[in-house]
Amino acid sequence: MNNLIKQKDILGFGALAVIIIVLPLFVESKYYFIVLNVIGLNTIVVVGLNLLIGFAGQISLGHAAFYGLGSYFSGILTVNYGFPLWPAMVVGMMATGAVAYLIGYPSLKLRGHYLVMATLGFGIIINILMGELEQFTGGHDGLMGIPPLAIGGWVFDNDLKNFYLIWSFVFLCMVAARNLLNSRVGRALRAISGSEVAANSLGVNTADYKVKIFVLSAMFASISGSLYAHYITFISPSSYDFHYSIQVVTMVIVGGMGSLWGSLLGAGVLTCISEALHIAKQYHIIAYGVFLCLVLVFLPEGVLMGITNFLVKNKDKAANYKNGLT
Amino acid sequence: MDFSQQIAQYIVTGLTIGAIYAIVAMGFNIIHNATGIVNFAQCEFISLGGMFMYSLVVLFKVNPMISFFISMAGVAIIGALIEIGPIRHARSKEIIVLIFLTIGLSEVLRGTAQEVWGTDNVGVPAFSGENPIHLLGGGTIVPQHIWVFAITVLVMLMLHYFFKKTLMGKAMRATSVNRRAAALVGISVNRIILFSFAFSGALGAVAGIIIAPISTTSYDTGIMLGLKGFAAAILGGYGNFAGAILGGVILGLLESLGAGLISSQYKDAIAFFVLLLVLFLKPAGIMGYGEAERV
Structure with missing residues (x-):
């Protein structure tokens, strides 16, 4: 069974890689490239958030803030302080992870949904700071002139190049998430999402795993935020408000909580x-x-799994009918 | 205006907004106690209350007193419909799914309100004129502030009576302590949940209606008021009614004094900063029973 899943994954990731490489040949207009790139950026956030929602069973309403921290660290360090590009991105990721740890550690030690409250408050505070700390962030007018990323002399300065850059990151993040879920950590997380008490009694430190997965999901959001800042080259607080947090949560749910490929679907569709x-x-x-409401009421397992389950059930019914069982 | 007058003014403003937070926090608590979920649609109940009042009083020239009750009933019905429809028929009853569902419902309501009323801030006339009344200390108070206090106190007294003396109120308290045991003694838990939604709809509406003449109203005023009311509920101890009042008043005062004496730019951040502090230092809240359970 395990082998089968892995084979399916290899097929899936192979197909994804081929699509990423070939797709630009069929895309002509600049507009569609922008849409595809935004889908990629959202997918990275959604994959991370889905690890938290789908496997740790916790809600974050503050992922806009982590996404924003990535953007603003990259933007401020490179524009105001002349930091080199990639290190700024890494600093942003590390700092965002550290902040997430500070938020997550106290709230995830508690039973119940305290993380949703903490992230909600944190998200709003960060959004206000983006607007008010004008000397660093440029205030509500935003921060302009963020340089595009570059490897050596090769600058990612158009939509096509950014397409390959962003989607390489999507690919890497999805492979990383899949590997994580197939590892000891992933098994522990699945145990937690199955039954927290049972996982605990088998020696899984549930609180610890939840904190780790929360930090990781914040780092994913930060990476995506940095890529966004360098791609669009302009950032302003309105991109990182409460509404964005809800958008990514919606993408997770539409795609299916705990479904990796669903994350891609959810981000794409929405x-x-x-x-x-x-x-x-x-x-x-x-x-x-x-x-959001329709999916939650009728297909709480997400669109992808919901439709699959529906088809499988019908197939079972059809098979049963043939065998004269019903 | 000298310093002490200024302080008096901040305190009046703080108590007014604190009263609003307290009512909103009550709404969050009632639904939390019945179902265990955080009802994010509470924010929209506030906006809808304000906008219904505006439509009736300003657009249709209905008597303010009658408008007050119609608006309240209208939002209570919307609250009930939310429960009868999506919440009750959700195929998964997991808490996380239901919380997300209230977020979705909140978006639908807000989007619809935006369609109906547009995005402009609109004013609602004060219940009894705008002439400020001079206080003993030399500060002034607008009559609407007095209305806010009076209505809040009245609402709190009625809630107290309801929960302590009436059968329905006792049934609601029983359900919040133990749902299964409540069902076993013959309480219809579904009806309690339905009633909770209608009830917090009405409470949200009251908050939105009485604050509208002071701060104007729009399709999304409820978001900030609602989320801060939520912070007040946590500060007081989530699910605790006395805590909601205390939490609301403390938060209102902190916000008003903080904005006046320190910096008005960060006014909106104060409530959420307090929320984070409470979660980290005493997650059970001021009036919460014992410690929140650690794992």
Whole structure:
């Protein structure tokens, strides 16, 4: 069985790699590249957040803040202090991880949903600081002129190059998440999401694992935030408000809590919906809300698993019918 | 205006906004006690209360007193519908799914409100004029502040009576202590949950209605008020009614004094900073029973 899952994964990741390499050949307009890149950036955040929601069973309403910390660390360090690009990104990731630890450690030691409250408060505070600490962040007008990333002399200065950069990171993050889930840590996490008491009694330090997975998921968001800052080259507080936290949570749920490929699907579908509604921006909130409610009420396991289960059940029914069982 | 007058003014403002937080915190507590979830749609109950009041009083010229009760009933019905519809029919009853569901519902309500009323901030006339009343210390108070205090105190007294003396109130308290035991003695838990949603809808609406003449209202005023009310509930001890009042008042005072004496830029951050401090230092809240359970 285990072998089978791994084979399926190799197939899946192989297909993903091929699609990433080939897709740009069919994309002509700059606009579609931007959409694809935003999907990639969201996917990184969603994969990380899904580790937390799907496996640790905890809610974060502050992932916009971690995403924002990545962006602002990269932006401020490179623009204001002339930091080299990649180290700034690593510093941002480490600092975001440390902050997440400070938030996560006290709240995850408690039974119940304290993390949702802590991350909610933290997210709003960070968003306010982005607007008010003008001398560092540029205030509400934002921070401009963030340099694009570069490897050696090769600068990621157009949408195509950024497509390959961002989607390489998506690929790496998904492989990392899959490896993590197939390791000892992953088994412990699955045990926790199955039954926390049982996991505890078998010697799994549940609180410890939850904190670690929360820190990791914040770091994923930070990486994505840094990539965003260097890609768009301009950041402002409005990109990192409470609404973004809810958007990524919606993507996790639509894709399916605890489903890695679902994360990709959720990020893809909802980013496209956002874009399609760009002209009618006022329907944006309703669309997300309706989507979130419908999936939660009817397909709490997510669209991907929900449809699969539905098909499998029908297939079973059909098979049973053939065998004269029903 | 000298310093002591200024302080008096901040305290009046702080107590007013604190009263609002207390009512909102009550709404969060009632649903938490019945179901164990955090109801994020509480924020929208506040906005809807304010906007219903605005529509009735300003657009349709209905008597403010009548508008007050119609708005309250309207939002209570919306609260009930939320429970009868999505919450009750959700295929998964896991807490995490239901919390997410209230977030989704909140988005739907807010989006719809934006469609109906647009995004402008609108004013609602004060219940009894705008002429400030001079206080003994030399400070002034606008009549609407007195209305806010009076209505809040009245609401609290009624809640106290309801939970201590009426059968329904006792049944609700029993359910919050132990759902299964409550069901065993014949309490219809479903009805309690339905009632809780309608009840906190009405409470949210009251908060939104009485603050509207002071701070104007819009389709999304409820978000900040609601989330701060939530912070007040945590500060007082989540699920604890006396705690909600205390938490609301402390938070309101801290916010008003902090904004006045330290920096108004970070006014909105104060409540959430307090929330984080409480979670880290005493997660059970001021009035919470014992320690929150550590694992």
